[in-house]
Amino acid sequence: MTLILFAAPAVWPEYETILPAALAEAGIAARIVTEAPDPAAVDYIIYAPSAPLQDFAPYTRTKAVLSLWAGVERIVGNASLTQPLCRMVDPWLTEGMVEWVVGHTLRHHLGMDRHIVNPGHVWDATCPPLARERPVAMLGLGALGLAAARALQALNFPVTGWSRSPKAIAGLPTDHGPEGLDRVLQAAQIVVTLLPKTPETENLLDARRLALLPRGAAILNPGRGALIDDTALLAALEAGQVGHATLDVFRTEPLPPDHPYWAHPRVTVTPHIAADTRPWSAARVIVENIRRGEAGEPFLHLVDRRRGY
Known part of the structure; x- marks a missing residue:
């Protein structure tokens, strides 16, 4: 299984060890990359809406786009995004x-x-x-x-x-x-x-x-x-x-x-600090949705495109 993380360059070091540890804890074997030479080989996209990726059409095998942000207004209207989109709801x-x-x-x-x-x-x-x-x-x-x-x-x-x-x-x-x-x-x-x-x-x-x-x-x-x-x-x-x-x-x-x-x-x-995504807990939310996708269970926090969230 291949996961790709699309976010600002500073984000990857925050998840570089935490995300593999959360996957191992859940018993999920996956390769995590930050570049996709072959988009059609990507199973899940872990995504910050500030990332440069805007064309989701080449990601034909991708089962879900898993947002690291609670807000999805920057991505929800993207016509190329046909995959399920899940927003971040993190304790x-x-x-x-x-x-x-x-x-x-x-x-x-x-x-x-x-x-x-x-x-x-x-x-x-x-x-x-x-x-x-x-x-x-x-x-x-x-x-x-x-x-x-x-x-x-x-x-x-x-x-x-x-x-x-x-x-x-x-x-x-x-x-x-x-x-x-x-x-x-x-x-x-x-x-x-x-x-x-x-x-x-x-x-x-x-x-x-x-x-x-x-x-x-x-x-x-x-x-x-x-x-x-x-x-x-x-x-x-x-x-x-x-x-x-x-x-x-x-x-x-x-x-x-x-x-x-x-x-x-x-x-x-206050400079947009009221709530932030904490990598340790966010990684477990992401991994739980991957587990659900692989088990054929409904995704958590699935975005309703009609309502915009």
């Missing part, structure tokens, strides 16, 4: 996202900035409300959104989840569809966006929807940069309608040095 990646979301939610909830950054040495003894008094909207209820929602619930935040289609989740109030989104936003003092980028989610938070938020609400976006209309967000920040935006993802990355977000006093930029 360690999920843990990283939960930590980022919980950390920044608590930061805004507790008003930590006024004490950490206090150049005037102001004695501000204002006490924040309890978490149970701070409604949170979780936009997106996939693996990442649901895990983050559960973690916030464990701290007593009243979390309401939103998705594009109906979802019944035990112990978590949910809403769906365009009208449901409006309802959820109207009650949310903190909004977390953990949705994929699709034509339906682009500019989901536009000027009209930002105006629905309680004045001074905080927005956390570790999902995709295109979920928020940047011009509308900057206007809402200037007007005080949005109190603060903590953003981990952007339409252009790295964020250009002259972008207004860098200098805005009510914006925190």
